[in-house]
Each structure stands twice: as C-alpha cells, then as structure tokens.
Amino acid sequence: MAETTLPAIEFRNLDIVFGERRAEALRLVDQGKTRDEILQATNAVLGAAGVSFTVDRGEICVLMGLSGSGKSTILRAVNRLNDVARGEVLVRHRERAIDVAACDETTLRDIRTHTVSMVFQQFALLPWRTVRQNAGLGLELQGLPVAERNRIVDEKLAMVGLTKWADKYAHELSGGMQQRVGLARAFATNADILLMDEPFSALDPLIRTKLQDELLELQKSIRKTILFVSHDLDEALKLGNRIAIMQDGHIVQWGRPDDILLRPATPYVAEFVRHMNPLNVLRGSAVMRPLHSLKREGDMLLLDDAGGVRLEVDSADRPVCVRIEGHGGTLGHADGEEGRVPHACDVIVAPVDLKLRAAIALKRQTNHPILLVDDLGRLAGLCDNEEIYRGLLQRAEPRA
Numbered sequence: 001m002a003e004t005t006l007p008a009i010e011f012r013n014l015d016i017v018f019g020e021r022r023a024e025a026l027r028l029v030d031q032g033k034t035r036d037e038i039l040q041a042t043n044a045v046l047g048a049a050g051v052s053f054t055v056d057r058g059e060i061c062v063l064m065g066l067s068g069s070g071k072s073t074i075l076r077a078v079n080r081l082n083d084v085a086r087g088e089v090l091v092r093h094r095e096r097a098i099d100v101a102a103c104d105e106t107t108l109r110d111i112r113t114h115t116v117s118m119v120f121q122q123f124a125l126l127p128w129r130t131v132r133q134n135a136g137l138g139l140e141l142q143g144l145p146v147a148e149r150n151r152i153v154d155e156k157l158a159m160v161g162l163t164k165w166a167d168k169y170a171h172e173l174s175g176g177m178q179q180r181v182g183l184a185r186a187f188a189t190n191a192d193i194l195l196m197d198e199p200f201s202a203l204d205p206l207i208r209t210k211l212q213d214e215l216l217e218l219q220k221s222i223r224k225t226i227l228f229v230s231h232d233l234d235e236a237l238k239l240g241n242r243i244a245i246m247q248d249g250h251i252v253q254w255g256r257p258d259d260i261l262l263r264p265a266t267p268y269v270a271e272f273v274r275h276m277n278p279l280n281v282l283r284g285s286a287v288m289r290p291l292h293s294l295k296r297e298g299d300m301l302l303l304d305d306a307g308g309v310r311l312e313v314d315s316a317d318r319p320v321c322v323r324i325e326g327h328g329g330t331l332g333h334a335d336g337e338e339g340r341v342p343h344a345c346d347v348i349v350a351p352v353d354l355k356l357r358a359a360i361a362l363k364r365q366t367n368h369p370i371l372l373v374d375d376l377g378r379l380a381g382l383c384d385n386e387e388i389y390r391g392l393l394q395r396a397e398p399r400a
C-alpha cells in the first residue's frame with residue numbers, strides 16, 4: 001500500500017478475550033456463541049469479537065456503546081494495553097503499518113513514545129508536579145532537554161488557554177482545566193494518534209460542551225487522528241467523522257454520523273438514535289434530492305413540479321442562471337455555516353455540506369429552493385421543504 005494512503009489505524013478481525021480458557025472461548029466465538037454463553041461455558045469474558053474497521057489520518061472516530069460493550073477494550077488494543085487473542089491492529093508508525101499486537105517490545109515502546117498518545121477520563125495528573133511539568137511528561141520520556149521541553153509545552157499550554165496556570169498544581173485547577181492539561185500533554189508529544197477514553201465524561205455538561213467545541217476547533221489546525229470513546233451519542237455525533245457502534249463486543253454499525261442517524265443498521269442502533277436531534281448532525285448531502293433525479297429539459301433543470309422554476313447549467317453542471325415563470329431570476333450564494341444570503345435572490349446556491357440547521361434558517365429567511373454545489377461549483381442536488389422535512393423526521397431517501 002502506498003504510504004500516503006496508509007490508514008492511521010486498521011483493526012483486522014480483532015478478537016480480545018479476558019480469562020484463562022482463551023482457545024476454548026475463541027472456538028465458541030467461531031460457533032457464533034454470545035458473550036453470555038461464552039462466559040457461562042468458559043468463565044472468559046469476550047472483550048471484542050470480529051472487529052474490523054479503519055481510522056484514516058486526521059479523522060475523529062468515535063467508539064460508542066453502552067457500558068461494557070467493549071469500547072475501551074478496543075481503544076486499549078491500539079497501544080497494547082490489552083492483549084489481542086486473534087487478528088491484527090495495524091498502526092501507521094514511521095510511514096509503515098505495524099501490527100501492534102505482534103511487534104517486538106522495542107517497536108512497541110517507540111510507538112507508545114512517538115506515535116500514540118493517550119488522554120484519560122480521570123486526567124491522570126501527578127499531584128506533586130506543576131501543570132508545565134505534567135504537560136511535559138511525554139517529552140521527558142522522549143528524552144528532550146528541559147529548555148526544549150518547556151518551549152514546546154508552553155506552546156501547547158497556550159493552545160488550550162492555560163498559559164497563566166503553568167506553575168500551578170493539579171489541585172488548584174478545575175476539572176475542565178485539568179483535562180486541558182491532559183490534552184496539552186497529549187499534543188506536546190507530537191504523536192499522530194490520540195486515544196481518548198471518555199475524556200470529558202467526568203466534567204459537568206457545560207464544561208463538557210465547551211471542551212468538545214474547543215477540541216473541534218483545535219482539530220482544524222492540529223489534524224490529529226483521534227480514536228475517542230464515548231457512551232453519549234450526542235457527543236459521538238458531534239465529534240465523530242465516523243462512528244463505530246458497539247454491542248457485546250461486536251461492532252454493529254460503522255459509518256458517518258448521518259448514516260447512523262438516517263440508516264440505523266439494527267434495532268439497538270435505532271433505539272439510540274430515536275431521540276436524537278438531527279439539526280446539528282445532518283448536512284445537505286445527506287438529505288438532498290440528488291442531481292440525477294431532477295427533471296431535465298435540454299440544458300434546463302426543473303426545480304419545482306410545475307416547471308415554473310428552471311435552472312440552466314453549463315456542461316459541467318454548474319448553475320449558470322435561473323428563470324422564474326419565463327423571466328430572468330437571480331442566484332444568491334449562501335455561506336455554509338450560518339445560513340445567510342448576501343442579497344435578494346430567487347434561488348439559493350450553498351455548499352453541499354450545508355448543515356440542516358442552516359438550510360432551515362435560509363428557508364425561513366427566503367423560502368427559496370436551495371441548490372447544493374460541490375467544491376468545484378457543480379450542482380450536487382436540491383434541498384427544498386420536502387428534503388428538510390424528511391431529514392427532520394430522520395427518514396432516508398431510499399438509496400438510488
């Protein structure tokens with residue numbers, strides 16, 4: 001595989017078993033026995049079974065599921081804190097895919113020091129060290145001289161807004177601040193992969209939301225690969241580029257947030273998503289009527305059933321102009337985040353990743369149809385009332 005396309009992490013048919021009678025437990029896994037049956041027959045706990053998925057570089061992948069479903073078990077396999085019974089855990093390390101489950105101790109140490117860094121739920125700060133010393137722990141293990149260490153740490157403490165607290169001790173900080181130290185410590189090592197095991201769940205809801213926002217903001221510049229454990233679907237949908245939903249050691253669905261919301265794969269997932277608010281999760285691309293299903297007449301696309309609103313596109317399907325009941329109309333370009341159009345218009349053009357919330361704001365403001373275009377300005381689809389209602393009701397258009 002070309003080095004640039006190597007995923008950051010790849011799990012291949014991973015089984016993890018806690019207990020003495022591993023081989024017997026694995027035989028029962030192969031026979032399709034459940035975790036309970038395996039426990040009863042062998043006294044071994046099935047931590048994870050048949051887990052396969054990839055995490056691309058720069059992606060946030062969230063492992064989500066009820067308590068005991070196996071999220072931490074999988075996360076901890078990435079730096080071999082858990083033994084793998086069967087399968088591979090490939091980690092991109094120094095431009096090569098290394099099977100952490102099978103590599104030698106020296107390589108493992110190198111991976112833990114330079115490639116994979118962990119952020120814990122309970123912050124794990126050493127009480128006798130200052131914030132700066134805690135944040136520099138990973139760099140100390142890398143053997144960096146103190147001046148260099150402090151330079152990097154101060155930079156990371158600034159990133160998480162803790163510059164003024166560098167010389168304080170953990171007990172002098174609030175929970176949210178302590179977790180910011182945890183983040184600074186993980187960022188400081190320059191590891192490409194961050195493992196985050198429910199990092200915000202010990203915090204109160206307001207601080208938790210704030211740290212989620214900060215993480216997303218930071219991620220725009222740091223572009224780390226993050227494997228994040230959460231038992232909260234709201235958090236998973238907000239943070240994850242992709243989400244793996246776990247049940248009893250198995251991954252029951254792995255996909256993008258909109259896929260999980262619109263196409264839950266099992267009743268268990270459907271139960272999770274039933275009460276979710278789709279407004280902040282769904283984007284135009286997930287609900288739009290795609291270009292190929294719009295009616296065409298020559299180089300005109302009909303945007304309403306009566307054929308009164310017609311769009312002319314060029315040879316690359318880029319919107320050129322619009323005609324309303326035979327008269328020339330104007331196209332207005334909206335920003336994708338806020339849902340605002342700069343001037344009066346008849347039809348709106350917006351980025352295909354327009355949030356559903358922004359689409360509703362635009363409709364409310366103008367009541368015009370919304371054309372969704374890709375990065376090159378080519379029409380991808382139409383988002384009008386029908387598509388918005390469908391999204392709100394979390395009903396997927398049958399796949400074409």
Ligand SMILES: Nc1ncnc2c1ncn2[C@@H]1O[C@H](COP(=O)(O)OP(=O)(O)OP(=O)(O)O)[C@@H](O)[C@H]1O
Pocket residue numbers: 018019045046047065066067068069070071072073074231
């Ligand atoms: N070191 C261990 N020894 C024995 N059993 C373990 C060990 N680690 C995890 N388990 C068991 O494996 C199963 C999965 O645990 P895991 O911690 O991965 O779940 P989780 O989804 O992360 O749950 P939580 O949200 O409660 O942390 C549980 O039944 C747990 O008891």
